[in-house]
Amino acid sequence: MDASPDLPPQNRVPIFNMPGVVTASIGVLVGIHALREFVLPDTWDIAALIDLALIPGRWSVAVDPARAEELLRAATALAGDPDVVEARQAFARYVVADPAAMPWTFATYALLHGSWMHVIFNTVWLAAFGSPVARRYGAWRYGLIALVGAVAGGILHVLLDPLSTAPLIGASAGVSALMAAAARFVFQPPPVYAGAPPWQRPAAPPLQTIPELMRNRTAVVFLVIWLVTNFLFGVIALPLGAEATSVAWDAHLGGFVAGFFLLPLLDRARR
Known part of the structure; x- marks a missing residue:
């Protein structure tokens, strides 16, 4: 006699094997960039960039x-192309004339991107590392980690480059926070649950401590590659956006550190 439960039939397989909140996040990022690229007039797009991007110099003068x-x-x-330098000098005069603090820009800058390559780069990493975090912790903790990472990355960028007038844009800091959070548990060996029914889902393993991560070769290799890659971000200019925008390694680092240390607090609250 078959004692297995009657499971509902699987009528269709989802095209994207991602949590709904991750799919929605990617849709928002792609949709906003498509709106800027194909719908908004240039003047509106520039106004959105000024009002939503994070500009360190504006905060420095406001404070x-x-x-x-x-x-x-x-x-x-500044050195470089004369037209670009002149435009940045004119923008610096605008910032000095209207140095209004805009606290929302510490979060909204993450919604804007400089090019389609920039959007694709961030959404691929968001799908890879945001999905395990969303599956394990749910939508609101996933969103909180991404938000805190974006804010932390923006704060560190302003502290390290307070006189920059180049708008900071991109979801990289929030994605870095999700990467760091996922790194606390995704590199563990799969749990052993021999003897359990095949449909029973094993309990999620506890987060790895920092000493345990340092003994995990896969985790160490990932962390080293991430640090080296972000060092190169600070040395080599990558074609991720227009010359007037910036994708800063320090924002990545701030987001990564925030996600790495925030997740244990959320994990304790969940348990």
């Missing part, structure tokens, strides 16, 4: 107006 002259001197000292 300390005495730094306005320092910011203008930094813009004057």
